[in-house]
Amino acid sequence: MELELEHITHIYKKGKKALDDVSLRLTPGVYGLLGPNGAGKSTLMNIITTNLIPTSGEALFQGRSILADNRAYRSRLGYMPQQQGMYNQMTGRHFLWYMAALKKIPRQEAKKRIEYMLELVSLKETANQRIGSYSGGMKQRLLIAQAVLNDPEILILDEPTAGLDPKERIRIRNFVSEISQNRIVLLATHVVSDVECIAKEIILLKQGTVIRQKTPAELICEMDGLVWEFCVSAEELADVQKQYRVSNLSICPEGILVRAVGKREEIRRRKRPVRAGLEDVYLYYMEADLGDSLENRIQSISDAEV
Amino acid sequence: MKHVYYEWMKFIHNRLAVALVLGCICVNLFYQWNAAQKSNAWLDQAFFDAQVDQILEMSQEDAGIWLDRECAWYRFLSQLGTFGEAALEGSFMQLKMEYPEVDWNLRLQERMEDGFDFSVLMREASHFYELQKRQAYALSYPVFLQTIQKQADSMLGISLFSDNEGFSQKNILRTAAVYETLEGQECRIDYSMAVSVWSDSQLADGLVLILILIIGWQIFWQEKENGLYPLLRCTENGKLPLAVSKVIAAMILLTVTTLLLYGSQILLGIGMYGTGNLEAPLVSVSEFRNCPYRICIGTYLLLFLLVKVTGVFVFGSLVMLLYTGCRRFGTVIAVYFVMIGLEFMAYRQIDSLSSINGLKFINLIAVLDAKSWFTAYRNINIFSEPLTVVPAKLVFSVCVWIVCTGLTLWCFCVPERKQEKLRLFKTLSSSVESGIDEAEIHSWNSHRKSEWIRRRWNNFGEIRYKLPWANGTSLICHEGYNLYRLGGMWLMLLLVLGVSMTMAEGIPDYSGSRDVQVYQKYILQIQGIYTEETEQFLRSEELVMRLEDPEAVQMKQELAAGSVTQDDYDQWMEKREVQIRLREVGFQRVLEQERLVQAARLLGSDAGFADADQVSCLFQNDNEQIQHVLLFLIAVIPGITWLFGMEQTCGMKPLIVSTVSGRIPLRLRKLIQVIGYATLLYLILFVPYYWEIWNDLERVPADLLLAGVKGYENFPLPISICQAFWIMAAIQYLTGVSCSLYIAAVTGKVGTPAQGCLVNFLLLVVPCFLFWTGLNLSEWTCVGGFLPSLVYRSGEVLYYWKYLCIGILLDAWAVYRILGQDD
Ligand SMILES: Nc1ncnc2c1ncn2[C@@H]1O[C@H](COP(=O)(O)OP(=O)(O)O)[C@@H](O)[C@H]1O
Ligand SMILES: [Mg+2]
Secondary structure (H helix, E strand, C coil), X not given: CCEEEEEEEEECCXXXXXXXXXXXXXXXXXXXXXXXCCCCHHHHHHHHCCCCCCCEEEEEECCEECCCCHHHHHCCEEXXXXXXXXXXXXXXXXXXXXXXXXXXXXXXXXXXXXXXXXHHCCCCCCCCCEXXXXXXXXXXXXXXXXXXXXXXXXXXXXXXXXXXXXHHHHHHHHHHHHHCCCCEEEEEECCHHHHCCCCCEEEEEECCEEEEEECHHHHHHHCCCXXXXXXXXXXXXXXXXXXXXXXXXXXXXXXXXXXXXXXXHHCCCCCEECCCCHHHHHHHHHCCCCCCCHHHHHHHHHHHHX | CHHXXXXXXXXXXXXXXXXXXXXXXXXXXXXXXXXXHHHCCCCCHHHHHHHHHHHHCCCHHHHHHHHHHHHHHHHHHHHHHHXXXXXXXXXXXXXXXXXXXXXXXXXXXXXXXXXXXXXXXXXXXXXXXXXXXXXXXXXXXXXXXXXXXXXXXXXXXXXXXXXXXXXXXXXXXXXXXXXXXXXXXXXXXXXXXXXXXXXXXXXXXXXXXXXXXXXXXXXXXXXXHCCCHXXXXXXXXXXXXXXXXXXXXXXXXXXXXXXXXXXXXXXXXXXXXXXXXXXXXXXXXXXXXCCCCCCEHHHHHHHHHHHHHHHHHHHHHHHHHHHHHCCCXXXXXXXXXXXXXXXXXHHXXXXXXXXXXXXXXXXXXXXXXXXXXXXCCCEEEECCEEEEHXXXXXXXXXXXXXXXXXXXXXXHHCHHHHHHXXXXXXXXXXXXXXXXXXXXXXXXXXXXXXXXXXXXXXXXXXXXXXXXXXXXXXXXXXXXXXXXXXXXXXXXXXXXXXXXXXXXXXCCCXXXXXXXXXXXXXXXXXXXXXXXXXXXXXXXXXXXXXXXXXXXXXXXXXXXXXXXXXHHHHHHHHHHHHHHHHHHHHHHHHHHHHHHHHHHCCXXXXXXXXXXXHHHHHHCCHHHHHHHHHHHHHHHHHHHHHHHHHHHHCCCHHHHHCCCCCCHHHHHHHHHHHHHHHHHHHHHHHHHHHHHXXXXXXXXXXXXXXXXXXXXXXXXXXXXXXHHHXXXXXXXXXXXXXXXXXXHHHHHHHCCHHHXXXXXXXXXXXXXXXXHHCCCCCCCCCHHHHCCXXXXXXXXXXXXXXXXXXXXXXXXXXXXXXXXXCC
């Protein structure tokens, strides 16, 4: 099973270039699509779900264009859109039945799946209430339940954890990792911790281009020697934050412990190197306007590899 | 002020809204232009002005004589054109005798030398006839004023004996006093035709009612729909200042729109016919004879615009209130149109002298009808005190405006409590269905009212979710559920059913007048296929009428022979004459019908007599039919736009579209539901209506040829009354269905249900509404499809083909749009 994107470019009607020559190969496993708001994640997902037809390039599933045999492709698809609104008048259970009808799941199977999914996302008790009365987390869970209702081979989740509290986040993360066997899961988010531990590969998307596609471990390894810690006083903090790419702050006996990303010569302070986390990777690539350009930075990583 | 500016920019950037406004203006202009072209095709403005100038140089008497002479001359010329040389004898001599001062021979010679073009001549003649009419009217105006005073005097004399303090007494006194102030106004003839062009604003009125809805939607509903209200309200200026600026922006937009709409019409009129003399008194125009104000045409123009703006403000404030007060767009639309319908009925049906004429004059429609402010002087009967209409209207408008605007501001600032109250529609719909609302259950629980009810409710809930439409994988059931339950259309069906039941009245009994009774009696005797017997019967009746029947002949002979005395004969004659006089009118109608029947026998042998009055209840009561059509459209549009726009409103479209059946199969199911809904509505609305009529039909043998019945003699096809009925019903139904498809397609194109509603109301409801008010747009709009019986009368069967073609094209487009969109 393989989903391939070949040189996909998408330009919106008003001339906005949302995706620029994106090529990806996806095989079963969880892919974390990381990027800031406006990076083009939703656009990419809309193309994969055939909601949008790309300006140029092609998406292939099992070697065939997804637009060619559209319905067969869609029957293997599960999609959770970025949340906007829902059918507020429907009840949760009814919504799932509606989706089952749309996904052409046979009645007996649908019944089993729906009860199972409701149990799984802990909505059993509230299933007969109107969606309008649900909290944000409940809606998100319902949308996820809907996405996996037809046991899809390709699961597309667009910011499934947006607006959720930490507990719900963890639940959803666990849920995704549980169901990810034997299917391609593409999970878009701008929160690194959502995908840090469950992703087979991380795709870093920025301003419409894929700047990195590697396993988390590889990405972290690349960053060796680029993450530093040092102490500053409270007065210095503001300056330091302006000067460096700060990924974390914590309290230490001498003042404030700053964790910053950058090359050795960039950080002109007494410092000690620390192990990088995925959070640092994300910060390193995404905050390009500070210091040198992205190309330089990628170059510097390649240099380090050499 | 900044907010006002933002609202403006928002409006201007909304292409749909701007396009609708501009589109309305263009449609209005085109219609007015077309209508004016049709009715004033003869007018050559330069020629007209030249004649007017000539007249203005004469004294009034001279002008009168000159015009009479010219008109006589043109009448003669037209006779010459029609009858040729023969006219020279009679008419020419008469002309010479009446006006010996002119050398007519010379004039005729000159005219012949110029070349005798009959059409040019007829056009020229029309100018003189028009001028003569104006001149005669100008002379009659002072007489009219005097008549009023005289009438008042004489009425006062009579009413001395009746109640002195009554309304009519005071009314007469007041009226006389008002018209007394007009004494001495001189009517002029040099005004422009433009006055009539801009005064007739029915179409613009209909359009403006929708434009108000659109502007209100843009300013008050869009953000509400997008859920931005909570956000806006908690900003610093989010409550009263924002509300005020929204109101101001709306009012400015409304003013601009109104001025554009009506102003463009005025400019069109002036462009076509020139300004004329703007200082001429308004009463110079014969339509405004009863105008009680001493104003000139120029002032009228300004006042007209002002009144229109006032009317639009009143409606605008109502719409703002509805938008801020109601939760559902459907409610807004329903309340708005029901209100307009009721007001219009009151305006139209109530007699201007009845004791509830206040409802007629202090009326929203009356406010908007600016011309009516100037065409009559009326007093309202308020506890038998006369209250002059125009100031009353003004006060009414201002009051409505202030109250509605105030309430709008209040609703905007105090949202939550208010909304709970206005949830009536929804609460009603859900509580009627389930008996108990879930929310209520919760509150009961919290009050620990009854565990029993809770358990019952839960059981009920369980059952509810086992029902096939809520719990199944049939898409079509789901869409039905979406339409009827979620969209609340089941309630709509019930409402429509109720209304339809009360509206189905059958044929009213109108055997009241004697002539009708006689006619009905005759028809009763001879109804059915026209045969020899029928003919014999009619001939013998004819003889009776002409006093040539055997009895009369015998009487005459006996009188001549002397066996009957003159007295006896006279007595007999008297009886006979009474009899004849009683039957005459009715019999004339029968004879007239006989001629049609005979003509129709050429089409087929089934021609014969049927009660034309009753047949007209089937094919000629446009008013009732269009009311049913209006109801149909008003009920069908919200349902369809909801069903086809629901994904869009809640942003679920990408998800739905990415499922297996989310495209063509889903839309096909929706379409089937829509057709089902339209069918249901059609059945609910029209079956009781027609059923009652068919039940009441007597004296109408249904298998007679339609063309043999009076009123349908132009219809060239040999179909029977029964067939005609079924064809009418079928075409009506098909039009309904194709309109539904069309509505669905338009909704898919414009986006949300609210937008779809607005556009469709403009395209479909407005023409029907205008038809109801008397403006016939049936050639160009869906009205013709909904009233196929119009063709039975005009006989222009080609229209059916036109409709068929347009219908098929539109529906093909619609189905293509709906099914073939993005696959
Ligand atoms: N319908 C649209 N029309 C025009 N531009 C759009 C549209 N949707 C998104 N964009 C633009 O495309 C870019 C990518 O958007 P999106 O894919 O939604 O980003 P993300 O989901 O990563 O936050 C953004 O800059 C956005 O402004
Ligand atoms: Mg997004």
